[in-house]
Each structure stands twice: as C-alpha cells, then as structure tokens.
Amino acid sequence: MSKRHSLEEVRDFIEKQGYSLVSTEYINAKTPIIVKCDKGHEYSVRFTNFKSGKRCPECAIIKRNESKRLDKQYVKQIVEEAGYTLIDIIEGVKSKPKALIVRCDKGHEPYKVNYQNFRKGRRCPECKAEKMRVDLSIIKENMRKEGFEFIKGEYKSNRSPIIVRCPKGHEYSTTYGLFKEGKRCSKCRTSKGEIAIKSLLEEILIDCKMTQQYPVKINNTTYHFDFCVHANKKLFIEYDGIQHFVPIEAFGGVDGFNKQKINDKIKDDYVKNNKDTEL
Numbered sequence: 023m024s025k026r027h028s029l030e031e032v033r034d035f036i037e038k039q040g041y042s043l044v045s046t047e048y049i050n051a052k053t054p055i056i057v058k059c060d061k062g063h064e065y066s067v068r069f070t071n072f073k074s075g076k077r078c079p080e081c082a083i084i085k086r087n088e089s090k091r092l093d094k095q096y097v098k099q100i101v102e103e104a105g106y107t108l109i110d111i112i113e114g115v116k117s118k119p120k121a122l123i124v125r126c127d128k129g130h131e132p133y134k135v136n137y138q139n140f141r142k143g144r145r146c147p148e149c150k151a152e153k154m155r156v157d158l159s160i161i162k163e164n165m166r167k168e169g170f171e172f173i174k175g176e177y178k179s180n181r182s183p184i185i186v187r188c189p190k191g192h193e194y195s196t197t198y199g200l201f202k203e204g205k206r207c208s209k210c211r212t213s214k215g216e217i218a219i220k221s222l223l224e225e226i227l228i229d230c231k232m233t234q235q236y237p238v239k240i241n242n243t244t245y246h247f248d249f250c251v252h253a254n255k256k257l258f259i260e261y262d263g264i265q266h267f268v269p270i271e272a273f274g275g276v277d278g279f280n281k282q283k284i285n286d287k288i289k290d291d292y293v294k295n296n297k298d299t300e301l
C-alpha cells in the first residue's frame with residue numbers, strides 16, 4: 023500500500039527530526055536501519071516504527087531518570103511548603119511517591135502518610151489531637167447540658183480516660199471522645215431493676231413500641247426517662263434506685279442527692295406540663 027521510499031527520502035525524513043541516518047543502505051520500511059539521535063546515541067529501528075514516533079531508547083531512559091529526580095525535588099518542595107520536613111519517600115509503582123515520612127513543624131514524631139493524602143492536606147496526627155483538644159470548661163459544660171458531670175481525670179485529648187457521673191449518680195470511666203459519640207453510662211444500661219422492667223415490658227407490650235433511656239430536651243438540657251412506651255400518649259416509666267430518696271456515697275453523697283432531686287423535679291414538671299405524656 024505505502025510506496026517504497028528511496029534512501030534519500032528516508033534520510034531527509036530522519037534529518038527533519040534532528041536525527042541522522044547511519045546506514046548507507048535502505049531496503050524497506052520493515053528492515054532495521056541504524057540512526058543516530060541528536061545526542062549522538064546510535065540505535066537500530068525499523069523506518070515504519072521511526073515514522074510512528076519511536077525515538078532513541080537511551081534518551082528515553084535519561085529522560086525518565088530526570089523526571090524521577092524532578093519528582094523527588096517536587097515532593098520535597100510540597101512538603102516544605104507545608105512547613106514540614108521530608109524524611110523519606112516510599113516509592114510506589116513507576117517510581118512515583120507512594121508514601122512519605124514527614125515531620126511536622128512542631129517537631130512531633132515523624133509519621134508515615136500516603137502521598138496523595140498529604141497533598142490533600144492530611145497533616146500530623148499529634149498536631150490534630152492537640153487541635154481537637156477541647157477546653158476542659160467546654161467539656162464540663164457540654165456534659166452538664168446532658169445532666170452528666172465531669173468528676174476527675176487528666177484530660178489531654180479526647181482519648182484520655184476520665185470519670186463522669188451520670189444523671190442517675192453512677193460514676194463511670196469513659197473518654198470525652200466516647201461521650202461525644204453518644205456512649206453513656208454503662209451502669210444505667212445494666213441496672214438490674216431496669217433489666218427486669220425491660221423484660222416485663224417486652225412481655226406485656228405487644229402492639230406498642232418501647233424506648234429505653236428516652237431523651238427529652240428541657241431548657242436546652244437533655245434528660246432521659248428510663249423507659250418510654252409509645253402508646254396514644256408517651257408513657258414514661260422511671261425506675262428510681264435508693265439514691266433518689268436518700269444521699270448515697272457512691273452516687274455523689276449529699277451533692278449528688280440534691281442534684282438528683284432537682285433533676286427528678288424538672289422531669290416531673292415536664293410531664294405535668296405536657297398533655298401527651300404520663301409518668
């Protein structure tokens with residue numbers, strides 16, 4: 023189909039690409055010829071392949087190495103622009119950076135991060151934990167809003183163990199992170215009396231739904247009723263342990279007792295003022 027080229031035509035084409043023809047003979051487009059690149063490397067190539075773009079393989083290797091070198095320089099620049107220090111590059115396929123070992127500007131332990139994630143803005147986990155740390159007064163306030171009380175614990179981050187007192191007066195160990203996720207007092211969940219009531223309710227309630235620790239918002243604070251039976255009205259059931267009637271040391275003593283009384287009163291009033299609820 024394609025017409026046979028003359029040696030001159032071939033040489034002309036090759037020279038226009040900045041290369042030169044070393045061979046002094048040309049048979050056809052499928053017979054290898056020797057050409058020399060503009061850097062002086064000689065290699066053998068079929069003219070048909072040269073026409074479709076096959077260039078000096080040695081130059082290609084050099085170029086690839088250069089781009090690799092550039093890549094490292096580029097990665098270093100990206101890391102330094104973030105104010106971080108590049109410790110190491112873990113290469114992935116085709117010598118592209120896969121992960122980096124970097125150190126933050128606060129001098130925390132170097133950490134490993136996926137290169138793409140670093141580019142998307144993932145920064146030092148320790149810095150993040152520091153930033154996530156909430157002021158203790160805010161934590162106390164957030165807990166108070168839900169009727170919980172921060173008792174003790176050295177709060178360093180959302181994962182530090184702290185002791186909290188639940189609205190029912192149980193003191194238990196948790197973390198602020200868990201509290202934020204909605205994990206509440208485990209002692210409340212396992213109170214024997216409540217378990218008994220629960221199984222009783224499950225047995226007698228056939229058509230209505232029942233919720234345990236039903237939350238109600240009163241004046242911006244969340245209170246919980248032990249049970250709520252969803253009938254034509256909301257029927258609340260409270261299982262009150264002894265701490266509702268006399269001060270008990272394990273439930274915060276007199277302080278805890280007074281708080282308990284206030285909480286109970288607020289909940290009682292709420293039911294009294296809402297026609298569609300019953301206690």
Ligand SMILES: [Zn+2]
Nearest residue numbers: 059063078081
């Ligand atoms: Zn070359």
Ligand SMILES: [Zn+2]
Nearest residue numbers: 126130146149
């Ligand atoms: Zn850091």
Ligand SMILES: [Zn+2]
Nearest residue numbers: 188192207210
């Ligand atoms: Zn509790």
